[in-house]
Structure formats: C-alpha cells, structure tokens
Amino acid sequence: MRNKRQVITAQTIATLLVFVFLVPVLYTILSSFKEMAELFSTTPTFFPKKWSFANYIHVLSSGNYLRYILNSLIVATTSTIIAIVINTMSGYALAKFKFKGSTVIMIVILSTIMLPLEIFMAPIFKIITFFGMYDSLWAIIIPPAATPTGIFLMRQYLLTIPDDIICSARIDGASEWKIFTKIIIPNAKPAIATLAIFSFMWRWNDYIWPLISIFSPEKYTLQLAIANLTGEFGTDYTSALAISVFSMIPMLIIFILFQKQFIQGTVESGMKG
C-alpha cells in the first residue's frame, strides 16, 4: 500500500519536472515565431497570437548567419574527424602496447583535465599567434581535437579487444598502420560513434576557443555571433531567439538519433570537453 502511494508520488514529481526542463526551451521556440511588436508587448502570451516567420527571414536574409552556420559546421565536422583519428591512435597505444613511460603519459593526460584553458587564455592567444593560426578556423579545429576524455574513452574500449587478433595480424606481416586502420578502427566503432557525437556537440557549442582566436566577422561561428547580439545596450531578441533556435536544431536531431550513445558515453567516462 505504502509502496503504491510512493510510486504515484514519484510519477507526479517526475511529470512536474518535465515542465521545469521543457518550458524554458519551448517558450523560447514559440517566442521566435512572434512578430517584433508582440515580442515587446506588455501583455505577452505563451503562444504567439499570430505566427510569423519574420524573425527567421530577417536572420537569414540580413547579416552573415548562413556563413556562421557554415563555419560552425566546418569546424565541428573537421575537428571531430581529427579527434577520432588522433584519440583512437593514442587510446590504441595506451591500451595495447607496453612501453617505457606509459604510466607517466597516462597520468599527464588525465591531469590535463585540471588545467582548464579558460584560465590560461592570454598565453594561449600568444601561442596561437606564434603558430600563425590567429583569425583562422584551424585555431578552433586543431587544438581542441585532442581531449583527455576522448583518449580515456578509446583506451577503455580498446582494452576489450583481444590481443590475439593483433598478434596474428602481426605474424601475417601486416604493418602497424594497417593493423590500426584494418583491425582497430573497425572494431572500435561503438566507442568511435560515442566520441564523434560528443566531439561534434563540444565543437558546435564551443565559445571560448573562437572567442580567443577569431577576429574577422566572416569567420565567426554561430555561438560567437549569438553572443555578440547581447551587450551593454540590451539584447537584439528578434535575431537572438531565432538564431538560438537554429543553433539547437542540429543538437536536437543528434540527440534524438543517438540518445543511447550520449547516455552511455556520459556514464563511461564522465565526458567533459
């Protein structure tokens, strides 16, 4: 009896919480379909009184928003591909080779989590400039591709691949690179999928790296462009709401398609960009 009441209480609380998590996003999406006059109305309603695409048309026709979306896509995709290759390589080395310094390297990699780049923005800016990457998309593609959590995720997964496969390939005379591309990568697909979607999300949502390294407006990413819509003189909501919804769409699609990987990935390594 007591148990049944408990279940009903839990069910009610869980349902109420759905509103807490969904209403803010829903209200933002609905507001993006309001006309300017309605956005600044003194008696706002939850649903638009009159549905309008004016904000979206405004955003897509004026300014460089298509450019920013394209930049974000280029950055997220390229950086993810690089991340997959180099993190899988490192994970493979740490999982399947015995070599001098492997423990030290592992400790160094894990402790880099404790050095948040947000804190050392100024030296990073200097280094990016030194490499001639300032104001180039490469600056937000290459450096963040190496992630300690990515390596950790790949290593943990590759430990489960039996050594025998690798050994027999070696006896058959396969080169190390061939073993990596023909045996390791195909066998690591689930972990690679997890890394890929997390990496894409991190890069798509990233703000700090573009903030430090991008100067020219035509190289802005979506997040940088959205952030620039707010300022001391208030926020340009007509653009900000519509473009925010735009920035959420790819994430929503990815989330619906790959929920399992997200939940699994979070569990496996406490993934943090």
Next chain:
Amino acid sequence: MTTKVQSYRNYRFKQKAIPYIFLAPNLFIFSVFIILPAIIGILYSFTDRTLFTFGSANFIGLQNYVKIFKDEYFIKALKNTIGLVMVTVPLMFTVALLLATLLKQPIKWLGFYRSVYYWPVMISAIVVGIIWQWILAGNYSLFNITLQGFHRFLSSIGLISTPFTVSPTLSDGRFAWISVVFAILWSRSGYYMIIFLAALLSIPETLYEAAEMDGASRFQQFRFVTIPSIKAARVMVLILVTMEIFKIYPLVVTFTGGGPFRATEFTVQYIYEMAFRYYQIGQASAMSVVMLIIVTSFSGIIFFSSKRGENQ
C-alpha cells in the same frame, strides 16, 4: 648475416617507437596548447608584459600579484567565484542525486523522463544564457507576468491585499546571482544525474533486501546502503562540478553580462577583460596562477578526503 641482424634491430626499434608515434599527435597538442600555456602563464605573471609586447618583457617580481590583490574588482570576482562554487556544487550534487533516485523508482515512461532531464545538457551555454535572459529580464518577462498572475489569483481569493510590484529580476544583484545558480542547475543537472543513475543501478538489490530485513527505514537504507555504494560516482561528480563552476564564463556572457554592477562577474571573465580589454597580460596571468592554485587545492581536497574515507 649483418643485414639480418640490422633488419631485426630496425624491426625492434620500430616496434619500440610505434606507441610513441601513435601518441605523438595528441601529446604534441597537449604540450603546446595545455601544458605550455600553463608554464608560459606562470612566467608571464612575473613580467610587465602587455598584449602588444612582442620581444622580451621586464621581470618585475611579485608586483603583479600585489596589484591584483589590491584590485577590488578581482577580489570581488574571486569572492563571487568561490561563493558560487560553495553554493552550486552541493546543490548540483543533491539535485542530480535526487533526480537519479527519482528515476530509480518503478515508474512509467522512465526513458522519456531521462531524455527530457538530459536534453538541456545539449544546449550551448551561450544559448542557455539567452533563454534565461529572455524568461527573466524586464518588467514584462515571462517570469514577471507569471508572478503577476499568481498575485491576481491570490488577491482574488483574498489572501493578499497589497498591490503588485514588479520583480527587478536581473537588474538586482542578488537576484541575478541566484539566477545564475539556477541556470547552471537547470542546464547541467541532467548530466550528473546520468552518472549517479548508473551508479545507483549497479547496487545489488540484495543489499536493500538485507537492510529491510534488519528493519532499516528508507532513510537508513539511503544513508547506509546507497551512499557508501556510490563512492566513485560521488567523487567524480564533485570534482567535475567543481572544475566546471570554477571556469564558468560563457553562460554569463549572454545571461547577465557579469552585471548588474559586477554582481555576477566571475574570475574567468575578469581574466579575459584584463588580457583582451586592458591588454595587461602580466596581471591576467597572475590571476590565472592564483586560480590554478585554488582549483587544484579544491580538487586535491576532494580527492584526498575521499581517499582517507577509504581506510576507515
């Protein structure tokens, strides 16, 4: 014969070099973009370098450190940040653990709830800031309109007789600060919930059955079975949340902009301003070093206090 030995040697060398070659790209990026900045930052903090100093800068000893600890804005940002960590970390821990406990109950639509609570994790901090600013800021925001609705309802049934006053929301320092805490909880608790949920689900059911047979109450079961069983997850969540709160910045950029009157300005934002608005890289680096020391001591304390608990 010699060629055979040589080729064998070559092979051995290759075999030995291979793991290093596979690690090379990652280690290169780590050294150049994570470890090197930290070292350079420490060096910069003792110089009078500005953003536009290209050759060498002058060594000025501890002057930057003296300066930043006399800088009231830095002290304020530091206090704000440490306060935020002290308040948000325990709250996040509790909220995430409660959400996970809730989703461990035998209720319907578990997968749906889990996805909905997790979903804000996917939204960028910049957009989370926009969403909450849109909901809170101004006299006619959703927040104020809802308050007004409640007020009208309460006065219509005679519980309130005072006229409605608009909440200042984000133009009030304390309100803005609390809103930042709330926005962090809203956007990130789903993530830590998942970590806790996995830990909770791995506790063998027999432990609870045994505790129940011994007459343990629900609370006692939670305290003496659940809490000790999820130790690894507890430590991980504490360290991850602490790190995350210490480096908070993108969220406030679009949410409060650090205002009103620097009430929600945290250290990373001030470091950014010092480096890229006032161009004082020396001072900015001194702040970075101070932050690094604070961050590592916090995670060190969490880590070692969890180790000590193990021996008892």
